[in-house]
């Protein structure tokens with residue numbers, strides 16, 4: 231692979247359960263890029279993390295030859311740009327208006343995942359009573375909206391040659407949280423969005439995803455730790 235010499239220079243500052251970090255790990259696995267994984271203690275962030283992401287002080291940070299790239303969706307786009315000979319997540323930019331439109335559309339849905347799904351999922355385990363019921367109604371709507379975008383497709387598309395694309399990689403880490411969302415919210419993803427549930431199972435069979443996603447039970451245990459930390463009963 232053309233990028234081989236540069237691959238060794240990729241370091242990912244990450245935290246095991248982070249869906250944002252998992253996006254980067256899955257993307258690099260899909261691209262066949264080797265990287266060094268460095269687990270951060272988010273309660274005691276390393277100087278390297280604080281120096282590399284002084285604005286948000288968050289993981290993931292990708293260091294490429296020592297230069298930091300922050301924010302998971304920006305990291306995914308950077309990987310497409312910096313390693314153009316590897317399979318693209320976004321349709322390659324060319325002069326056609328169709329490619330430009332497909333790129334814009336994929337970015338829209340990845341942004342939707344960030345703006346809606348993550349926040350709503352957090353409210354499902356943090357809240358009780360009516361606010362939690364409101365989060366459940368919103369989550370059902372989000373899942374149905376994503377299912378409508380998926381349609382009858384095998385994947386959300388955008389990737390080269392029927393592979394995982396930008397939206398797939400942006401969304402798939404949250405499938406490890408579906409079980410927790412279901413238990414906290416009292417609903418079934420299979421019932422509200424069966425095609426999306428089937429897509430999640432399909433993704434789970436892909437090596438890059440299977441290798442980098444934790445089990446749903448481990449995520450649920452982690453949420454129990456978070457609940458304790460934030461005093462949620």
Ligand SMILES: N[C@@H](CCC(=O)N[C@@H](CS)C(=O)NCC(=O)O)C(=O)O
Nearest residue numbers: 248249250272288289290301302303
């Ligand atoms: N928008 C960011 C979100 C990253 C993020 O929220 N990271 C969390 C872990 S999941 C973090 O580093 N939290 C530490 C903190 O907020 O102090 C991205 O897409 O990379």
